[in-house]
Amino acid sequence: MAGFRADDMSDRAREIFRRVVETYLEKGQPVGSKALASEQAINLSPASIRSVLAELESAGLLAAPHTSAGRMPTISGLRLFVDGMMQVAEPNAQERAAIEQRVAGSGPIEEALANTSAVLSDLSGAAGMVLVPTREARLSQMSFVPLGDRRVLAVLVADDGQIENRIMNLPVDVPYSALEQAGNFITARLSGTSLAEAARSISNEISSGRSALDDASRDLVARGLAVWSKDASQRRVLIVRGQANLLDESALDDLDRVKRLIDDLENKQSVAELLESARDAESTRIFIGSENRLFAHSGSSVIAAPYRDGEGKVVGVLGVIGPTRLNYARLVPMVDFTARSLGKIIS
Structure with a gap:
């Protein structure tokens, strides 16, 4: 029942509910009225306990998986117990x-x-x-290897020695000289920076016109850093x-x-x-x-x-x-x- 709180229960309903949940969590089986009546802490007859169990079931806190079985907590009941009644036991x-x-x-x-x-x-x-x-990888070396059909293999070497590859699809074929220039530029200028830092740096340099790269190499650098930055953030x-x-x-x-x-x-x-x-x-x-x-x-x-x-x-x-x-x-x-x-x- 939405908005139902432990304080909304009577003392006996709260005690019976707590016993049902704790016993269920311990044994993994529905709890019946006879088992509850046998506990000295609950001084009620099985009939009185069944009445309380029925009320808790009507409130959506307990459920009976079978007609003749006992009760077990619903998801709502477990949430109520966890948030409002549970007494944690610190690790010994x-x-x-x-x-x-x-x-x-x-x-x-x-x-x-x-x-x-x-x-x-x-x-x-x-x-x-x-x-x-x-962990943001720090660049040590980056290179581009032509695969043909407008595809390039971007090879990233991190400062810890790890090597990872990604295949990039390009809109047009790019000459080998542009691949080499792009790889050398990243390695020489951006080594030791994170992918995010490298992406920001090269973006600023290209947009300000300070980059000496040709158009093909600039596009490769931007695409290469973009694919790695996106991959690192999503992985x-x-x-x-x-x-x-x-x-x-x-x-x-x-x-x-x-x-x-x-x-x-x-x-x-x-x-x-x-x-x-x-x-x-x-x-x-x-x-x-x-x-x-x-x-x-x-x-x-x-x-x-x-x-x-x-x-x-x-x-x-x-x-x-x-x-x-x-x-x-x-x-x-x-x-x-x-x-x-x-x-x-x-x-």
Whole structure:
């Protein structure tokens, strides 16, 4: 029910609702009135409990998957619980030590990111994800190789030695001399700058008429820098570990949903876009089931948090993905702690 809050419930309705949600998240099964009546904290008869459950179901917070079964929280119910009733449990000393040890292990940053994804998976029992920091490459060398049929191979060598290629389609054939002049110009004049800086510099120089390049070479330089700048801004790299955790014992009852979730994870670009939307969060963001169109069919949830570099700038996002019955109270602070731990080693 839109706008429904925990404060709108009576004390007994709030307690019963909380017990249903917590038991469901723990066991993954609908909760019945008899099980609730057996708990000493709820001093009500099964009939009275059934009445309250019916009220919560009418409010759209609980649902009964089968006529004779107990109740389980709806997506709206989970959202209400997470936002207004959940009491988080901070990672214990052993969990904190495991996270810090795995994240801060020696090796390149790529290894730390992979380890971060793995430790999130290990501790959560779900799949761990890390969106790799976007890094503007610094130019070391750029050249253009003719391929024929108005096509040119743009070869970029970054200052860290990485080499990447892109095929460019040109409106007209360009002589080899123009290709050579364009490559030499970029290498000599723009080496050590980022792609964005290079694009701005050459644009200013060409527009002011200060460039000594001929028309064909100017066009090549502009096109070459444009294709690389666009590629760098749109490319997202997502590290996922622990997909096998999604095939737990409870998954046997809902293999279709799990298959859809794994298919979602295969589409890393869409998952990366979802994580990207958490970049502006102060700490963690929680995406529950069909609240996000990506998981409308798989019924999955994501807990995500941004991580920052030494200057406090958000450089990436990490999190866990699993069924909607994730242990949110435990995983929310764990994801947040992991993000802060990773940020300590990002320069």
